[in-house]
Amino acid sequence: MTSVLVYGAYGHTGRFVVAELRKRGFEPVLSGRDAARLPGGRPASVDDPASLDRALEGVAAVINCAGPFAVTARPVAESAIRAGVPYVDVAAEIEANLDTFELTAGTAVVPAMAFFGGLADLLATAAMDGWAAADEVHVAYGLSGWNPTAGTLAAGRVSRERRDGRRIRYAGGRLEYLDDALPALEWPFPEPLGTRPVLGEFSMADIVTIPRHLKVREVTSYLTADAAQSLAAAGERDAAETFVVEVVVRAGGEERRMVARGEDIYAVSAPLAVEAVARILSGRTRATGVAAPGEMFDAADFLRALAPHIVVEPR
Ligand SMILES: NC(=O)c1ccc[n+]([C@@H]2O[C@H](COP(=O)([O-])OP(=O)(O)OC[C@H]3O[C@@H](n4cnc5c(N)ncnc54)[C@H](OP(=O)(O)O)[C@@H]3O)[C@@H](O)[C@H]2O)c1
Structure with a gap:
């Protein structure tokens, strides 16, 4: 059986990844610091x-689920690169994702292979099929709520510290840091959600995964205001949210x-990360070395493979 190391295996997301690996016929090898x-x-x-190198001995790939990734991504990815073993993580930390993109690897390294970062990158890549460039990409997250885990909150704290409390956006073809408040807007989600208040420029990892390989000057994320509020008033994660993610790409007056x-x-995030590993290990990739999800995989085909966990349709 093909074994895959899961770093952060006993965390909330790590446990989903371990279960998904088993379901897909892989042998998960559990790792972490405790x-x-x-x-x-x-x-x-x-x-x-050296302890990471020992943990990676004999495995075919590693999925890193231990965040904050500002601390874990580089050492775990470097160990995977030393071992010549593919590395996938679920990092949703813009600065940590950028650090990973700086690495040089002889093996596949795919950061942000999860709900935030990977999914919208795959959607935007599929939507832009046949286009050389787009003027704008918009990613609207319609969540019924958001009970974040301790790991998400820790990742958020670390990211805020790294950018001195400022916010970040991708506009005019570059990342920029701002001190002002996020714009309050409305987004016309498809039914049954309908038009909802959202926070604009609620930047997610999409602002680095998408421009990493797609020619676009504006990438803007939006999050339903309710979900942003429940994130601020975090408690125990006692309920799963439903989600609608809408990606809009525009080029020269055309929109998809x-x-x-x-x-x-x-x-x-587990089927996203495990599907990535399955494709890398069976050679169904379009890039080598370090790559964003939409760059590494045939996006439309990858998205089809996510059903029934994630159902994708053009609107
Ligand atoms: N991109 C996405 O959509 C997406 C989706 C899911 C999760 N994530 C990210 O994945 C991370 C984990 O989330 P979670 O929900 O699983 O949180 P969690 O349940 O709190 O688990 C966090 C895990 O990370 C480990 N960890 C933390 N710091 C570590 C360190 N310095 N060295 C080794 N292990 C360390 C923890 O181990 P200890 O208990 O020993 O501290 C635990 O196993 C977060 O950063 C989250 O933002 C992203």
């Missing part, structure tokens, strides 16, 4: 590269839309 939570697994610390629907943004 030996007590890894009976029979391979404990390893990001401060001890793609919509993805599903439930539980953490759970669906």
Whole structure:
């Protein structure tokens, strides 16, 4: 059986990834920093590269689910590169994703292979099929709520610290940091959601995955205002949200839309990450080395493979 190391295996997302690997016929090898939570697994610390190298011995790929990725992405990815083993992570930290894009690898390295970052990149890539460039990409997240995990909140804190409390956006073909408040807007989601208040420029990892390989000067994310509020008033994660993600691409007066629907943004990150590993290990890739999800894979084909977890349709 093909074994895949899951770093951060006992975290909320890591557990979904372990279950999905088993379902898909892979052998998950459990890793993370706390030996007590890894009976029979391979404990390893990001401060001890040799321990990571030992954990990676004999596995075919690694999925990193341990965030903040500002701390874990580089050491785990570098260990994978040393071992010549593909690396996939679920990082939704813009600066950490950029750090990973800076690496040089002889093997596949795909950051942000999850709900935030990967999914919209695949949708935008599929929507732009046949276009050399777009003027604008808009990514609207319609969430019924958002009970974030401790890992999400920690990642958010680290990202805010890294940008000194400022916000970030991708406009005019570059990333820029701003001090003002996010614009309050409305987004006309498809039914049953309908038109909803959203926060504009609620930048997600999409602002780095998409421009990494698609020629576009504006990438803007939006999040339903309700979800942004529940994120601020975080408690226990006791309910799964439903989601509608709408991606709009515009070029020279032409517009295309793609919509993805599903439930539980953490759970669906597992089929995204595991599908990526399955494709890398079977050679169904379009790029080598470090690449964004939409750059590495045939986006339309990848999206079709996500059903029934995520259902995608042009609008
Ligand atoms: N892109 C997306 O859409 C998406 C989707 C899901 C998750 N994520 C990201 O994935 C990360 C994990 O989320 P989660 O929901 O699984 O959170 P979680 O349940 O709180 O789990 C966090 C995991 O990371 C581990 N960890 C934290 N710091 C570590 C370090 N320095 N070294 C080794 N392991 C460390 C934790 O281990 P300990 O318990 O030992 O600290 C735990 O296993 C977050 O950054 C989140 O933003 C992104």
